[in-house]
Amino acid sequence: MNDLIPPYESVLARIAAAAERAGRAAGDVRLVAVTKTHGPDVVRDAVDAGMDCFGENKVQEAAWKIPLSPASAHWHLIGHLQSNKARQAVRLFETIHSVDSVKLIDTLEAAARQAGARPEIYLEVNVSGEPSKYGLTPEALPGAVEHCLATARALTLSGLMTMAPFDPEPEHARPHFARLRQLRDEIEARFRIGLPHLSMGMTGDFEVAIEEGATDVRIGTALFGARPKLARPASDPDTTAGAL
Numbered sequence: 001m002n003d004l005i006p007p008y009e010s011v012l013a014r015i016a017a018a019a020e021r022a023g024r025a026a027g028d029v030r031l032v033a034v035t036k037t038h039g040p041d042v043v044r045d046a047v048d049a050g051m052d053c054f055g056e057n058k059v060q061e062a063a064w065k066i067p068l069s070p071a072s073a074h075w076h077l078i079g080h081l082q083s084n085k086a087r088q089a090v091r092l093f094e095t096i097h098s099v100d101s102v103k104l105i106d107t108l109e110a111a112a113r114q115a116g117a118r119p120e121i122y123l124e125v126n127v128s129g130e131p132s133k134y135g136l137t138p139e140a141l142p143g144a145v146e147h148c149l150a151t152a153r154a155l156t157l158s159g160l161m162t163m164a165p166f167d168p169e170p171e172h173a174r175p176h177f178a179r180l181r182q183l184r185d186e187i188e189a190r191f192r193i194g195l196p197h198l199s200m201g202m203t204g205d206f207e208v209a210i211e212e213g214a215t216d217v218r219i220g221t222a223l224f225g226a227r228p229k230l231a232r233p234a235s236d237p238d239t240t241a242g243a244l
């Protein structure tokens with residue numbers, strides 16, 4: 001018996017119910033299973049249970065894990081990306097949710113061209129304005145979009161991402177998610193482009209996010225339980241930062 005089947009089915013049912021409340025199709029919401037700190041054994045069980053799309057927040061950890069995981073898995077980077085890891089990132093990930101500066105757009109574009117990679121990117125927006133969070137300010141977003149449209153050929157801009165402030169009450173996240181959707185609508189109208197993806201919602205707030213239009217929910221704890229501190233070789237430089 002695969003232990004991940006019950007939590008996976010429960011998360012799928014909650015996604016479907018939230019989508020239905022919002023008059024949306026459950027199939028419009030993609031589950032990005034967040035496997036950070038878990039080993040490739042967990043990814044294998046997750047694939048056996050039916051999951052196919054996985055999120056990691058650190059390039060170094062992903063570089064170790066992805067080659068040991070089933071080749072059918074699709075990988076998304078959801079954590080802050082340092083420029084010096086861009087070349088690795090474009091080889092490992094199909095989609096990068098956490099593009100948070102114009103400089104990073106340029107670095108990723110150059111890295112993708114060099115690697116012959118064609119990643120999708122989402123721009124991360126710091127909607128709440130919390131100083132501890134990465135992301136473009138809402139004011140800086142149009143400039144970053146314009147830069148992307150003018151310069152990016154290897155990268156495909158297809159969405160926006162945000163994280164709500166930590167809060168045990170999911171309803172408190174709703175205005176932040178609604179704001180991201182509103183920013184998306186403004187960008188689409190202003191630049192006459194389609195920006196179909198909204199990456200928002202985690203274990204504590206994904207149902208509210210779906211009600212507000214999320215197309216990608218990034219869920220770890222509800223699927224895999226509390227995160228272990230370490231699931232990688234101790235020599236890995238990224239391990240010192242610990243789990244989120």
Ligand SMILES: *Cc1c(COP(=O)(O)O)cnc(C)c1O
Pocket residue numbers: 034036057078079163201202203204218219220221222244
């Ligand atoms: C860890 C993480 C998640 C998943 O968090 P859970 O609360 O375990 O579902 C989602 N998004 C990002 C950016 C993360 O780092």
